[in-house]
Amino acid sequence: MRQLPPQSNPSFGFANTPFGECCIAFSDDGICALTFPESREGAYADLDNRFPQTDFKQNDERVARFVRQIFEKGESPLLNPIGTEFQLSIWHALQRIPKGETRTYAQIAEAIGRPKAVRAVGTAIGANPIAFLIPCHRVIRTDGGLGGFRWGLECKREMLSWESKS
DNA sequence: ATAAAGGCCACCC
DNA sequence: GGGTGGCCTTTAT
Numbered sequence A: 001m002r003q004l005p006p007q008s009n010p011s012f013g014f015a016n017t018p019f020g021e022c023c024i025a026f027s028d029d030g031i032c033a034l035t036f037p038e039s040r041e042g043a044y045a046d047l048d049n050r051f052p053q054t055d056f057k058q059n060d061e062r063v064a065r066f067v068r069q070i071f072e073k074g075e076s077p078l079l080n081p082i083g084t085e086f087q088l089s090i091w092h093a094l095q096r097i098p099k100g101e102t103r104t105y106a107q108i109a110e111a112i113g114r115p116k117a118v119r120a121v122g123t124a125i126g127a128n129p130i131a132f133l134i135p136c137h138r139v140i141r142t143d144g145g146l147g148g149f150r151w152g153l154e155c156k157r158e159m160l161s162w163e164s165k166s
Numbered sequence B: 001a002t003a004a005a006g007g008c009c010a011c012c013c
Numbered sequence C: 001g002g003g004t005g006g007c008c009t010t011t012a013t
Helices: A040-050 A060-071 A085-094 A105-111 A118-126 A153-164
Strands: A011-017 A020-027 A030-035
Touching: A011 A040, A011 A060, A020 A040, A020 A060, A030 A040, A085 A105, A085 A118, A105 A118
Parallel strands: none
Antiparallel strands: A011 A020, A020 A030
């Protein structure tokens, strides 16, 4: 099941965060993407790949305000993640992990009532379209290992330590 | 329709 | 530590 792609006033922009420059894409329906791209070209390619029909207008000023709201005030703006029902249930579960805490992939599988689907849970978490706000960095392995992270394990560590002291 | 690839885990050595 | 088999969803043939 897929929801609507960003429709009303689709926009995007770049701004600096404690974890490097991010790209945020949003519309009147909320934020649909938050990434930490290697390059701006990479960010364009990623957006075009995920929303081939959408023409985003650049608005760095609005993104800068989002970033202050998120990383200074600790608030979460309205989100509009797009994915399958399975993915959405997992991304929803991630948002219930309190800041400063962690869960294991197995615990998330348990939380959505699919205890056997641990591996699929890992895959779905890897597909998280809204980094940080959907806190996939708070999920680690049962054996205590960090697990994976789309933006690099170093970044995952930094996010966890940043959250533990605030 | 089917195959292949995953941010996993339990179990073995 | 390293390797195997099972589990389940998604994406690409």
